[in-house]
Structure formats: C-alpha cells, structure tokens
Amino acid sequence: MRGGAQSQLMLGADARLWVVKFQNNPQDVRVLANELIATRLAEAVGLTVPATEVVEVTEWLAGNTPDLFIDHGKSRRERCRAGLQFGSAFVGGLMPGQVVDYLPESQLDEVRNHEEFAGMLALDKWTGNCNGRQAVFERKARERKYRATFIDQGFCFNAGGWDFPDSPLRGVYARNSVYARVTGWDSFEPWMSRIEKIGPEQLWAIAEAVPPEWYGGDVTTIERLMEELLARRGRVKDLVAGFRDSSREPFPNWDRRVTIAVPRRLTESTGAAKFVM
Numbered sequence: 001m002r003g004g005a006q007s008q009l010m011l012g013a014d015a016r017l018w019v020v021k022f023q024n025n026p027q028d029v030r031v032l033a034n035e036l037i038a039t040r041l042a043e044a045v046g047l048t049v050p051a052t053e054v055v056e057v058t059e060w061l062a063g064n065t066p067d068l069f070i071d072h073g074k075s076r077r078e079r080c081r082a083g084l085q086f087g088s089a090f091v092g093g094l095m096p097g098q099v100v101d102y103l104p105e106s107q108l109d110e111v112r113n114h115e116e117f118a119g120m121l122a123l124d125k126w127t128g129n130c131n132g133r134q135a136v137f138e139r140k141a142r143e144r145k146y147r148a149t150f151i152d153q154g155f156c157f158n159a160g161g162w163d164f165p166d167s168p169l170r171g172v173y174a175r176n177s178v179y180a181r182v183t184g185w186d187s188f189e190p191w192m193s194r195i196e197k198i199g200p201e202q203l204w205a206i207a208e209a210v211p212p213e214w215y216g217g218d219v220t221t222i223e224r225l226m227e228e229l230l231a232r233r234g235r236v237k238d239l240v241a242g243f244r245d246s247s248r249e250p251f252p253n254w255d256r257r258v259t260i261a262v263p264r265r266l267t268e269s270t271g272a273a274k275f276v277m
Contacts, residue, residue: 005031005154006070008080009090012055017090020055021154023213024070024081028160032086033214038127038153039088040206045194047119048149054211055087084211091149097140105177111137112147117178119191120150124171125239126195126232128164131155133173162225164232166239168246182251188240196233203229
C-alpha cells in the first residue's frame with residue numbers, strides 16, 4: 001500500500017481484506033498503538049472509520065511470503081516482523097463498488113456524510129494529529145453519492161513522540177471546501193459533546209486492547225498518554241478556534257454575530273430586546 005508505513009494488503013483468516021501495519025515499519029512502532037487508539041476513539045464518538053483489529057502474522061507466513069518486506073532505503077530491506085500487527089479493514093472490502101482517495105469539488109460537496117469532516121477535525125485536535133487529515137470515499141454499486149471514511153490515524157499523539165505540539169494547521173483536511181458548511185459550534189455536534197463527555201473507563205478499555213510490544217512494554221507511558229487525553233477534553237474548542245482564526249480562513253460561513261444581554265430597564269425604555277453585532 002502507499003504511505004510511509006509501507007502497509008500490506010492481506011487476506012485474513014476471516015476472509016476479509018485488511019490493511020496491515022507492521023511493528024518494524026519505517027515510522028515508529030507506536031503508530032500501531034496510535035492507529036488502534038485514535039480509530040476506536042473516533043468510532044466511539046460516532047465518526048465513520050474502518051473496523052480495527054489486532055492481527056497475528058505467523059512466523060511461517062512472514063517467512064514464506066516474498067512480498068512481505070520493509071524497504072528502509074539505500075538497498076536495505078528487512079522482512080516484515082511476525083507477531084501482533086495493526087489491521088484496518090480495507091474500505092470496500094471484496095464487494096463491487098468504487099473507492100477513491102480524491103474527488104473533484106463538485107462531488108466532494110455531495111458526499112453523504114460531509115458534516116463529519118467537522119467532527120473529525122475536533123477529534124484530530126483532541127488527539128494531536130500532526131499529519132494532514134486523510135479520507136477515502138466509497139460508493140456501492142448503483143449508488144450516486146460517495147461516503148467518506150477517515151483513515152490513517154498513525155500520526156495522532158505526534159506519531160512516536162506521544163506528546164502534543166499543537167499547531168493550528170495540523171490535523172486538518174487539505175481543502176477548505178469540506179468545512180464550507182460550518183456555521184458555528186453547532187456544526188461540531190454531536191461529536192464535540194461526545195469528546196468532552198468521554199469517560200476514563202472508555203479510554204482505559206481502549207488502551208488495554210493495545211499489545212504492550214507496540215509501546216515498549218512500559219505501562220506508565222500509555223497511562224500518561226490516557227491521562228493527557230482526559231485533560232485535553234476541555235481544550236478541544238480552543239484548538240479548533242485556533243484553526244478557525246488561522247490564515248487558512250477555513251470557515252467562511254462562521255456566524256460571528258454576538259448577542260448581548262440588555263438590562264431590563266433599557267428594554268423597557270427603548271423596546272429593544274437585544275443588540276446584534
């Protein structure tokens with residue numbers, strides 16, 4: 001597959017296609033943990049993401065499949081490591097249809113779940129995605145409109161850094177048109193509220209599904225990551241506002257009217273109920 005992690009498209013024992021990222025990928029072993037955690041967080045708040053699983057690749061399969069290699073450049077290749085890997089269900093699967101990673105503006109505006117780009121922006125800001133937002137678009141046979149599926153969460157939590165060097169232009173989709181329908185904070189619902197209300201039990205349940213070898217076996221590191229995520233829930237609006245106010249000007253239809261409460265004595269004398277700026 002395309003991409004820096006050099007994922008492999010593999011047919012699982014369950015007869016489903018999986019995009020598999022290996023522990024010895026060129027980016028960092030932690031991107032496997034990032035994928036599992038961030039994708040399941042997106043799923044938990046109701047965003048359209050692929051199913052995820054911990055996939056076992058046996059020693060026999062790794063040793064007897066000629067294409068299972070990682071290319072590190074300068075003529076250095078390494079066989080994909082056997083063991084527990086990250087698997088993301090291949091969008092479209094084996095069923096007929098069409099999956100693309102680019103749509104012209106006219107079709108992008110007609111994507112069925114267009115509004116989810118705002119929700120995914122909130123999640124990317126929460127999880128500190130330091131890469132551009134990626135999505136693929138799928139439509140079934142005989143369907144006219146596409147549906148977006150949000151993929152590749154490997155650079156959430158700053159990839160292998162597991163920290164949050166926040167920046168307004170990180171974790172955002174390349175084209176402003178997907179944000180054209182954002183008119184204010186209501187456009188981020190229900191996802192924003194679900195992020196703010198997600199509980200520690202839900203976070204820990206997701207974290208416990210991560211194999212220890214994906215983060216070096218030091219439980220304190222993943223505990224710190226979960227604690228930081230909990231603390232960041234209340235900062236998501238501020239992080240989105242930083243993008244809103246950036247040079248990208250991504251939300252041209254944001255309603256900036258401010259309603260000001262007027263003292264009763266003024267409303268009685270003037271008949272005005274409110275001022276709109």
